[in-house]
Amino acid sequence: MSISVYAPDGEVGPEPAALTAGPRVLTGLRIGVLDNGKPNAGLLLARVGEQLAARTGAVVALVTEKGPGANAATPCTEAVFERLRTECDVVLTGSADCGSCTSWSVHDAIQLERSGIPTVVATTTHFVELTRRVAAGFGVPEARVVVFPHPLGGTDDDTIIAWADAAVDEVVALLTRSA
Amino acid sequence: MERRAGTPEVFEIADASPEALLEAYASRGWGDGLPLVAPTAERVEAMLAHTEGDPEEILGVLPPRFGKATRRLVAINAVLAGCQPEVMPVLVSAVRGLARPELNLRGVNATTHPVAPMLVVHGAIAEACGFNSGIGAFGPGNRANATVGRAVRLMLLHLAGARPGDGDASQDGQPSKYSYCVAENLAASPWEAYPRTRGVDAPSAVTLHCGENPHNVHDMESSEPAPILDKVATAMASFGQNNAPIAQGEYFVLLGPEHAATIAAAGWGRRDVSLYLYERARFPAGEFRAAFTSRAWMPWMEGVADDQLLPMTGHPDNIRVMVVGGAGKHSMIVPSWGMTTSVTLPVEP
Numbered sequence: 001m002s003i004s005v006y007a008p009d010g011e012v013g014p015e016p017a018a019l020t021a022g023p024r025v026l027t028g029l030r031i032g033v034l035d036n037g038k039p040n041a042g043l044l045l046a047r048v049g050e051q052l053a054a055r056t057g058a059v060v061a062l063v064t065e066k067g068p069g070a071n072a073a074t075p076c077t078e079a080v081f082e083r084l085r086t087e088c089d090v091v092l093t094g095s096a097d098c099g100s101c102t103s104w105s106v107h108d109a110i111q112l113e114r115s116g117i118p119t120v121v122a123t124t125t126h127f128v129e130l131t132r133r134v135a136a137g138f139g140v141p142e143a144r145v146v147v148f149p150h151p152l153g154g155t156d157d158d159t160i161i162a163w164a165d166a167a168v169d170e171v172v173a174l175l176t177r178s179a
Numbered sequence: 180m181e182r183r184a185g186t187p188e189v190f191e192i193a194d195a196s197p198e199a200l201l202e203a204y205a206s207r208g209w210g211d212g213l214p215l216v217a218p219t220a221e222r223v224e225a226m227l228a229h230t231e232g233d234p235e236e237i238l239g240v241l242p243p244r245f246g247k248a249t250r251r252l253v254a255i256n257a258v259l260a261g262c263q264p265e266v267m268p269v270l271v272s273a274v275r276g277l278a279r280p281e282l283n284l285r286g287v288n289a290t291t292h293p294v295a296p297m298l299v300v301h302g303a304i305a306e307a308c309g310f311n312s313g314i315g316a317f318g319p320g321n322r323a324n325a326t327v328g329r330a331v332r333l334m335l336l337h338l339a340g341a342r343p344g345d346g347d348a349s350q351d352g353q354p355s356k357y358s359y360c361v362a363e364n365l366a367a368s369p370w371e372a373y374p375r376t377r378g379v380d381a382p383s384a385v386t387l388h389c390g391e392n393p394h395n396v397h398d399m400e401s402s403e404p405a406p407i408l409d410k411v412a413t414a415m416a417s418f419g420q421n422n423a424p425i426a427q428g429e430y431f432v433l434l435g436p437e438h439a440a441t442i443a444a445a446g447w448g449r450r451d452v453s454l455y456l457y458e459r460a461r462f463p464a465g466e467f468r469a470a471f472t473s474r475a476w477m478p479w480m481e482g483v484a485d486d487q488l489l490p491m492t493g494h495p496d497n498i499r500v501m502v503v504g505g506a507g508k509h510s511m512i513v514p515s516w517g518m519t520t521s522v523t524l525p526v527e528p
């Protein structure tokens with residue numbers, strides 16, 4: 001008499017994204033800033049990078065936009081990606097404070113994580129939920145996300161700098177997390 | 180990506196005989212070559228009764244096939260391997276460990292090296308399920324050790340796609356690729372439970388270390404730590420191991436209870452064992468350089484002059500010590516594959 005049995009292999013997923021293991025300490029490491037060109041993103045991220053370096057003994061090794069022809073709604077160029085991958089140990093990117101810029105900031109961050117570069121995405125209170133959904137779509141709901149007040153665009157420089165300074169401890173914790 | 184997977188396919192086989200199942204599975208490229216227990220719905224449900232949570236939840240995605248590992252698939256492979264249902268939380272936790280990025284399963288499965296993940300079970304569940312941590316711990320003869328280790332391998336074959344010549348390029352394979360599971364002998368250990376050294380303080384835990392087969396070290400005569408550990412150090416000091424050119428490689432040093440008792444009686448802690456072996460398992464730096472033009476060393480190691488001694492691994496913490504086995508005067512080392520870091524996780528259903 002025939003019997004029914006299960007197949008043992010199940011479904012195949014997309015290439016899984018997983019957070020790379022974060023460094024235990026940031027001292028001596030090279031920080032990269034990938035500015036997607038959104039208003040105040042560069043100011044915010046550069047300040048976080050400087051303060052992170054001052055706090056931990058890391059160095060800001062590269063501050064770059066996404067490359068010729070690339071913008072907040074596209075991935076960064078291959079040349080920029082390669083510089084980040086080879087010249088940096090950790091990366092800060094964003095801002096993820098709209099739909100497409102959120103999707104592509106998360107995409108860039110996940111690609112960097114896949115290359116072994118722990119990467120923090122800067123988002124805002126209004127877009128954190130979308131940021132996490134997009135990250136979950138890539139298979140990494142636990143992506144490294146730091147949340148700032150909304151909006152970044154149109155906020156004065158002193159306020160942006162104060163927000164940046166207040167976020168440094170959390171960025172340290174996110175980068176040194178292993179999964 | 181969704182966090183649930185569909186229910187695995189069910190299909191008919193000719194009859195309930197072991198031969199019919201083996202043939203049906205082999206014809207689809209499944210199995211490890213040994214007879215299997217039929218994964219019927221009834222048996223799989225009995226396994227799932229010993230876990231909690233959604234049977235279709237994705238616990239991890241295992242490369243290189245990117246198979247979505249769910250509790251139901253763990254249960255199916257546990258049935259195939261002949262497991263008792265009570266071990267399910269061990270297997271669910273092992274899958275979570277296999278999916279951790281620092282373990283580098285993609286590399287572990289893909290390499291030409293013979294590496295296999297060694298699963299160590301710690302604590303209450305090891306005792307409750309009858310895992311063997313004493314005489315003959317690595318086998319044969321104990322159902323929990325044998326079948327849980329086999330279930331891990333079946334999941335690597337079926338979910339991760341680590342089939343020899345396909346997802347697994349291991350040149351020669353090794354016997355531990357059939358089954359590689361053991362329990363820590365905490366009752367005979369002079370030191371605290373191993374998971375506590377990794378920051379895990381749970382009633383039960385699992386450790387996964389991807390390495391070679393165990394290498395034996397025998398010392399029948401010593402009454403002091405140093406002569407025993409000098410012999411361990413000579414087993415570690417080998418240019419044939421990936422640990423030699425890869426500084427992050429770990430050694431698992433599985434001391435027999437009698438060796439451990441002798442070492443502890445002299446007042447040595449686990450940390451002393453690691454530090455002593457770090458100091459003693461060495462070669463002149465120039466010999467390393469002559470043997471390996473390509474080296475994954477920590478930067479400081481390149482600064483050591485050719486005539487100075489260099490350790491076999493870049494940090495004493497990479498030498499991980501626990502007690503395994505029964506009466507006798509043997510200990511074992513398990514050298515790493517190299518580009519992998521062991522993981523220790525609490526057992527959760």
